[in-house]
Amino acid sequence: MEYGENMLKEKLIKVRENNYLLEGGEAYYEVALEMIESIGVLDPELRDKLIYTTFYHWIVEGRFTAEQLENLLNISLENLNLHHEINDKEDHQVFKRTFSILIVALILYKHRSDKFLCEETLYKVKNMVVEYMLMEKDLRGYVKEYGWAHSAAHTADALDELIQCDCFKDSDFMDILNSIKTKVCVGNYVYIDEEDERMVTVVENCIKAKNLNSSKIIFWLKDFKIENPSNRTVEYYHLKVNIKHFLRSLYFRLLNVEGAEAIIEEIKGLLNNL
Template sequence: MENNLKAILKEIKEDNYEVPATIDVNELILRMMDNIGSLDIELREKLINSTMYHLIMKNKIPDKKLIEVLKMSIDKNHLFFGIGEKGTDSVFTRTFSILLIPLILIKHRESNFLSKEEIKVVYVKVVDYFLKEKDLRGYVEHKGWAHSVAHAADALDDLALCSEIEYKELLYILEIIKEKVCISNYVYINEEDERLVTAVISIMNRGLISDKELCKWINSFSNYKKTGLYPEDDNLLTNVKSFLRSLYFRIIKLENKKSLVEGIRKGLEIISNFN
């Protein structure tokens, strides 16, 4: 079945992602969703993911069908498939399902086909997933990208850009980002910090959260609690430093964010001298 799907998707890719008239697009989408976490790297990353991207971005999928795909992507068989597991292959289903969310939200911001209630449901699901995801691996040897934190950050970023997401939701996104940064059991090595910072920048640009509140949030990173264990404390410090440095260099040239830049500088100074 996978080989047959690969052949179809290769043909579509070679024809600039035009689906032949002989192919039922709805059936094709269902087959791709059924195989979205395939362990075949080519099928998962270079065919299913890229085909869904082009079909969505080129408006080849009607709004009504996009809503169905969105609901499917956040269900128990996709975004929450095997949730809580670590080191298993279920992570690929979760992390490639969440990649569909930003694409659909981009199209929504163009044509406003999702209701506020539907956006809020997506927000709740993504936040729930982000907090429950325990498999933090980036690139998995012989199996390709898992990248759960980076992919989730992309979804949080596009949610933050939606006008339906308001002050309290944006504030909570900042809190869960901090929670995901301040971990001691894993060191992020695949630029997860940069993807998380992108979401933070989008939140800043909404203008709903004051610089005073943002400074308070930034300052809170220097209050992390040490475990007294090695390498756990070192892992935690590395993650916090990487995130704050990434945020620092993204906003350092912004004239209206000097207080935040200074807050980050002081925070880094504190944790760098922390004993």
């Protein structure tokens, strides 16, 4: 570990021991800039238990101004590296991307109570998060030695915050759900770390909030199918497993949701066909 990372780690351990309060005249935002600079470090304790957890406390507890939060949001969106290094299926840069998207989710969560982001900014965030969900190729969950990458789950957390914002239209909700569908319907990787549960949460909250009516949800669900089912490759079986796990999770989440009966019946039919 580099000297600067060691210094930051020692500092954040002291912050944690002090109930996430800073002492000695340091400014929360200045420390936050240090943390965002190191958001993709390979040390899982520093990245997850210290940097992310400190951000969680400071954002939720209101340690930043609206302007500072928007600056942190923009830095995090830039860190998604949408246009370079994302084509490699497995590389260490994934941690920078997937923990940056968690910071986006935290800031959106804070916005939902404080309403400090304008509609133009929210649309920018929606478009970039959806694009990231579509483009990310590294689907690993827990990575030995380095901890959680979990791109599908972390991005679903940000999409879940977006789907609960009140400025979007039907087409925006469909963009979000279609990005979920694209990430579910992959055959090169089988999700083993409950990514399906995190992605289902987005759909569940969309249905509960009645952002889209049942007929549109059913139309969206009909696309969960396997092309050329006679081509029984390994990718075919992986795709089938991912779709079945997702639909089963969604089915059980909706059992006690009022007005979801038609959607549940559609899911039952899809599972029977699989």
